[in-house]
Structures are given as structure tokens and as C-alpha cells.
Amino acid sequence: MCLAVPGKVVSVEGESDLLRMGKVDFGGVLKEICLTYVPEAGVGDYVIVHAGFAISTLDQEAAGQVFEYLGQMNASGETEGEADDEREEREGLHDHRR
Template identity: 55%
Template sequence: MCLGIPGKVTSVQDNPMGLKMGTVEFGGVAREVCLAYTPEARPGDWVIVHAGFAISLLDEEEARLTLQTLAELAASEEG
């Protein structure tokens, strides 16, 4: 099973090879992510990221609901 995690795009840039890249924040942790599959992504947008690639855009409410569900799942596994 593959799991994509919502993150918020904080910056967008092209890398030297011409790929669109972005910095995406996941709960305070920033990571470089390839935006080739979501070229319309802009700072402030939410994306689903899997294996270093943003694979889709989503709205803020959907991102927050997904993060809440993931937190509830993690809590249920802890105890």
C-alpha cells in the first residue's frame, strides 16, 4: 500500500535540469519535493506527496481532515 502525506508548498523553483521543484512543509519539517506532476502548484497550495513527488493538489480543508485522520490512526496504534 502506498501512503501520500499532505504538505503545504512554501516555495517553488526550477532546478538546473529544468524540473519544477518546491519546498513543502510537513508539520514544521521542510523537504524538497518534485512538482513535475503538479506544475500548477504555487506557494500556499496543499499537495499530496509520495516518495518525494507531489502527486496531486488538494484544498486546505481536505488536507486538514487527512492529517487529522492520520493522527487518529497513529494514536489508535499506540494504545
């Protein structure tokens, strides 16, 4: 599954729209991202990033909603992992060497 993730632009480098790069903050993790597809993006803007390319911009409210949704997915993923452990235990598939 592919996932595009929002991040906040913290710096922009490059004068040309053909090769515009920037540093984007993903919850404290900074990554260098190609901003060529979103020439309107500037410092402080939120962008949706897929495979190292910013593919669209979004406003702060929409970004907050996405962050909230991702947090819920993360929380449910932890619950699913615990449920998988319980199912494996019942079915005798649990790796007791852990």
C-alpha cells in the same frame, strides 16, 4: 504499505515545468519535493506527496481532514502498541530486557 502524505508548499524553484522543485512543509519538517506532476501548485497550496513527488493538489479543508485522520491513526497506533505489549506479557513473549 505505501502512503501518500499531504504537505504545504512553502517555496517553488525552477522556471520549467519539466523540472520544478519546491520545499514542502510536513508539520514542521521541510522536504525538497518534485512538483513536475502538479504544475498548478504554488506557494500556500497543499499537495499529496509520494516518494518525493507531488502527485496531486488538494484544498485546505481536505488537507485538514487528512491531518485529522492521520492524527487518529497515530493515536490508535500507540494504543495498539500498548495492546501488543500486554499480549506479549500474557503469552510469555515479552522481552524483559527492555
